[in-house]
């Protein structure tokens with residue numbers, strides 16, 4: 001039983017454990033090329049949250065990790081078989097209910113640990129701040145916490161070398177041989193500004209990639225995944241510790 005994992009702890013323990021920070025891992029349930037499981041984002045985010053919380057706890061952080069929310073915003077994937085979409089407005093309703101409980105128990109710090117590119121909690125956090133002014137809510141995309149190019153030869157962003165390596169390390173029993181994966185080739189927009197990222201539009205996933213992957217996974221290895229996992233966990237655990245110790249009335253210098 002890990003006292004910093006809400007699903008594993010009990011009322012006796014939690015009643016006697018000060019909690020400064022709640023961590024909410026948030027993933028998605030979606031096709032990941034041909035070789036990775038639908039729950040890839042959930043597995044990655046859950047394991048990163050748990051291991052980072054363990055390290056932070058050992059350094060004195062007062063935190064609790066909530067169960068991963070398994071459904072992400074997949075509005076661009078509706079024609080991909082059984083890709084589950086949860087609309088942003090539904091996500092906001094869930095977040096509001098969770099924030100309401102935390103606020104009621106004077107747990108005023110919340111970190112949303114995000115593992116899915118289609119999720120974006122920034123505007124929701126602004127609105128929650130109006131509803132719960134005592135709270136400090138922040139979001140972090142763990143996949144942006146380190147420089148991925150230092151670990152992997154190929155980029156991409158979805159079921160790519162990074163995600164495949166990570167899954168080979170975290171849940172190899174759920175990964176098909178990489179020889180069965182598609183190439184993860186992705187088309188670009190014809191409108192240049194959208195590729196340069198200073199303009200944005202949602203991509204219709206099935207028009208961009210034929211195997212649902214974006215990024216070539218063929219050079220993925222378990223060892224790369226382990227190195228990357230440990231590096232990300234180090235960054236996220238520092239963030240958790242910093243948030244746990246922070247005085248939210250004195251955040252600036």
Ligand SMILES: [Zn+2]
Nearest residue numbers: 040041159163
């Ligand atoms: Zn993913």
